[in-house]
Amino acid sequence: MAGDESKSTLSNNVLQMKFMKRSALRIEKEKSAEERKQIIDDEHWVLDLPPVNKKEDKYILEPSYERCLDMVYGRMSFQQCNPEVEKLMKINNNRLGLEEAERKEAENSVDDEEMARRYKSLSDHIAKKFATKREKRKKIVQEEEASSIAASEKEKRKFMKPDVDG
Amino acid sequence: MADHVGDASKIVYMPGDFVENVKVSEKTSKAILGPGLKQDGDTVMVTKPGLLRHKEPNIYWIDCHSRRYVPVRGESVIGIVCAKAGDVFRVDIGGSEQASLSYLSFESATKRNRPDVKVGDIVYAKLLVANKDMEPELVCIDSTGRSSGMGVIGRNGGFLYKCSLNLIRKILSTNCPLLSRLGKQIPFETTVGMNGLIYVRARTTVQTITIINAIAASEYMDNDQIISMCKKLADTFTMVQ
Numbered sequence: 001m002a003g004d005e006s007k008s009t010l011s012n013n014v015l016q017m018k019f020m021k022r023s024a025l026r027i028e029k030e031k032s033a034e035e036r037k038q039i040i041d042d043e044h045w046v047l048d049l050p051p052v053n054k055k056e057d058k059y060i061l062e063p064s065y066e067r068c069l070d071m072v073y074g075r076m077s078f079q080q081c082n083p084e085v086e087k088l089m090k091i092n093n094n095r096l097g098l099e100e101a102e103r104k105e106a107e108n109s110v111d112d113e114e115m116a117r118r119y120k121s122l123s124d125h126i127a128k129k130f131a132t133k134r135e136k137r138k139k140i141v142q143e144e145e146a147s148s149i150a151a152s153e154k155e156k157r158k159f160m161k162p163d164v165d166g
Numbered sequence: 167m168a169d170h171v172g173d174a175s176k177i178v179y180m181p182g183d184f185v186e187n188v189k190v191s192e193k194t195s196k197a198i199l200g201p202g203l204k205q206d207g208d209t210v211m212v213t214k215p216g217l218l219r220h221k222e223p224n225i226y227w228i229d230c231h232s233r234r235y236v237p238v239r240g241e242s243v244i245g246i247v248c249a250k251a252g253d254v255f256r257v258d259i260g261g262s263e264q265a266s267l268s269y270l271s272f273e274s275a276t277k278r279n280r281p282d283v284k285v286g287d288i289v290y291a292k293l294l295v296a297n298k299d300m301e302p303e304l305v306c307i308d309s310t311g312r313s314s315g316m317g318v319i320g321r322n323g324g325f326l327y328k329c330s331l332n333l334i335r336k337i338l339s340t341n342c343p344l345l346s347r348l349g350k351q352i353p354f355e356t357t358v359g360m361n362g363l364i365y366v367r368a369r370t371t372v373q374t375i376t377i378i379n380a381i382a383a384s385e386y387m388d389n390d391q392i393i394s395m396c397k398k399l400a401d402t403f404t405m406v407q
Contacts, residue, residue, distance in 0.1 A: 058190065059205045060198045064238040065331075066360055068200035068219075068227045071338040074242045074358045075290065075315045078349025081368070085355055088315045096340075 072096065179218055179228060185210040191224040201238075202228025233330045235260040235361035237296035242316070244326070244359030245304060247287045255283060257291070257304055260328075260361045265302040267291060272306045273313035281318075288320045288365060290357050319357055324367030327378050331362050333385045344384050347396035348377055351403060376403075 015024040062068060073092035077085035110118070131139070179185070188210055190197045199205065202214035203226055212218075216230030235243070237259065245257035245265060254266040267289065272281035283289070295303035306316040320326070337344050338358055345356065354368035354377055364381060368374040380399060384392050 057205065058196060058208070059188075059210065060196055061203075061205065062198050062200050062225075062227075064241055065201055065227065065335055066238075066241050068198070068221065068225050069335060069338075070340045071335070072340055073315075074338065074360070075319075075356070076345055076349070076358075077355035078346075079353030081353040082355040085315065092315075 070096070070100070177218065178215065179212040180215050181213050183212040185212060185218060185226065188226060189220075189224055196224065198225045200225060200227025202230055229332070231330060231332055233362060235331060237261045237265070237293050237302040237361075239293055239296040241296075241360040242290065242292050243304070243361040244319075244357060244363040244365060245289050245291060245361075246326075247283055247285055247289060249285060257289060259293075259302065259304070259359075260363070261302060263301055265293070265304045267304040267306070271304070272317060273311065283318055287318045288326060288363075290316050290319050290359065290365075292316060320365055320367065322367070324365055325374050325378055327364045327366065327381070328362055329364060329382060330385065331360070333381070334358055334360060334362055334364070337364075337381065337384070341389070342392070343389055344381065344392050344396070347393060348380060348399070351396065351400045352377060 010020070010023070010027075014020055015027070073089055073096075075085045076089055077083070080086065128136075184206075185203065186209075188197045197210075199210060200219075202212060202216060204211050204213050210226070212228060214228045214230040214232075216228040218226065219229050220226050237243075243259045245259040245267070247255050247267075248258050248264060249256040251266075253270070254268050256264045257267045259265050269275060269280050269283070270277070271294075272283075275281045289304070289306060291304035291306045292308075293302055294305045295301075306313060308314045308316075336342055338360075348354070352368055352373050354366060354373065356367075356377070357365040359365075364378075366374055366377050366381075368377055376399065380395065383395065387395065
């Protein structure tokens with residue numbers, strides 16, 4: 001709104017002058033465009049219904065047999081009848097094999113989180129193995145300290161019964 | 167209403183039946199419903215008569231006998247060019263409507279450099295648009311602009327054979343020995359479209375006919391029968407030669 005006011009508008013008298021014809025037309029156009037926009041905004045295509053909480057579909061529809069079944073490439077050539085096709089056939093069927101292998105691998109392999117967890121515990125173990133005696137002792141002391149601190153904090157938190165002055 | 171767990175391959179499902187105990191994938195907790203199945207609220211309804219098939223872990227579809235092709239986006243088909251209409255070709259792919267194939271959707275085709283396609287040619291193409299309310303649209307290039315085997319085929323002889331869609335799925339499945347066994351005995355090339363058309367070209371007409379007959383005969387055979395048929399064919403071929 002502030003922007004509209006700061007923009008100086010031309011008065012009607014000025015716009016009626018001959019040399020202002022073009023500007024007048026432009027302003028008219030802008031106005032009508034704005035009005036039209038408003039009209040669309042007002043009665044925008046919205047159904048006045050309670051919001052439907054859409055459930056995530058349990059099923060994926062797949063209209064093609066080609067993707068349901070494992071199918072080989074549709075062009076084939078045998079015993080060098082059409083070498084070009086033979087090359088294509090090799091490439092495409094290799095790709096199919098690769099995809100299949102990848103899928104199987106993905107099924108059998110561990111996922112990222114599992115991997116991270118395993119690596120973490122593994123690195124701990126190995127670190128222990130390579131630590132010197134002093135470091136080990138240090139660590140144990142640290143852990144003890146930490147536990148004692150935690151214990152003392154617990155103590156501190158305890159509700160103290162106020163002394164009753166006689 | 168039949169429970170598909172158990173002797174599943176023997177039960178015929180009819181349109182309107184419900185499929186129960188649909189297994190979902192462990193990771194995404196979703197199941198994939200292929201052709202012939204549709205979601206009806208929380209249940210799965212059958213829309214085609216046939217046998218329920220299941221592929222681990224979570225893919226289900228109905229295997230139903232059909233000869234009429236319904237275009238599906240992304241499938242590779244063989245089409246016959248029927249007409250040139252301005253900058254598109256009308257291609258018959260066996261669907262309810264002819265598909266359109268733009269002359270720009272060929273490898274290295276530009277406005278100036280038109281591809282050499284004539285009426286009557288057969289093309290191996292992929293369906294880019296397949297919508298039940300719209301005309302299907304074919305392309306002969308992949309997303310990188312390369313032909314990858316698509317385009318006009320069969321300029322140097324061969325035979326185009328129309329069969330049921332089941333047979334197509336059968337011979338294209340990875341565990342079908344038919345074409346590889348035949349290929350060991352007879353040098354030939356073939357192109358199989360998901361719309362029920364098979365193009366075969368061998369060195370001689372007799373060989374081509376043999377292959378077509380073998381394919382046609384294998385529709386209701388199991389893998390062992392197919393292998394024995396191929397053996398028999400090989401024997402007769404060596405006798406003739």
